[in-house]
Amino acid sequence: MTTSSDRPVPDHVGDPGAVETDLLRFLGKRTGRIWTADADVFGSGGLSSLFAMELVVHLERTYGIAVRGSDLRMDNFRTARRMAALVGRLRGAAGDGAGA
């Protein structure tokens, strides 16, 4: 089980724009090229699909979320914008149960 509470979460994590910026920085660092928020990272000339699971794990660890069920599909991870939207939605959902 991912112990999200043990992991540091960036202060600005509530802001989807900031998550997007963080993701673009992460993608840039991992691939050595510059990405825009709506570029298909797995499209032609993009990343190997084997990298997709790394992205999922990165998002889970960095933002303390758990991606499961029907959320676990490539379409959610194609662009930095979609990934940021998913993070925002799952963090919102997780927040409902916070304080337990």
Add this chain to the structure above:
Amino acid sequence: MTARSGTRAAGRRLAVLGAGVMGTGIAALAVGHGVAVALADPDRRRLDGARARIGHQLRTARLMGALPQDTEEGALRTGPSLAALVAADGADLTAVVEAVTEDPGAKAKALAEVSALLAPGTLVVSNTSSIPIDELALATARPEDLVGTHFMNPPCLIRTVEVVRGARTGAATLDALRDLLAALRREPVVVADAPGFVTSRILHPMINDAVRVVAAGTASAEAVDRLMQGCLGHPTGPLRTADLIGLDNLADSLWVLHGRTGEERCRPSGLLLEMVRAGHLGRKSGRGFYAYDHTYEDEFECEGEQA
């Protein structure tokens, strides 16, 4: 040839010997298709980590849309040996897949144990990238029950499976394997027995040459892969493929080829052996020709594992 259907997995139970990269990969493929799996490995640490690795592979396969959506996962049971698993749950097995380390002695030992425990006529599959099936058949009491497979890594994501028919493999055995692979939605290509069969016989010396090119300073690993991808249409590049295979497994396989073909081109290159000695085994250890953020040993949440 039997008819194919994705819904024939129910009631099947598969034993997998060896919880390494291929053993867990084959176990994940089966579990993801609703087949119950009994996974055996004497290495306690490796066995303890197997459930998490299988969970990670299942998540990856789901992410890629590579598993049937309406199929409930098969139960996963783990144990230190086939004998222990048979003692716990009985010997009623659809098949045993031997996926222990790529070493003829280790495989022979595992196959001898299988012969002693299972009823005649039980499908026995040796998963190997290069060891001739006829050679492995010497270790079993019933060579007609033995057939070879060479699953590619990761098994959940690669549909085609190289199937090796040994000289003594029975027709019923080959049919039973076709049936099992159909339930796992894999597509077999059956070939005759030989060192390295088809894929390793062609790919492994080529990867070995790619390593030599890097060692000679002609190009970086990245440049070699980019050229092989961009100019020759290789899907991942030979050195990224080497990282995925595991550099230790690749070296083992090259030794098998070298010993049985006598070709110097198959002798593992110095750089490859050096990297193996240094523990840089590729993706599974976090570092090979490339660096990886995390390894198979990392803990992952095991979504959907009900076993």
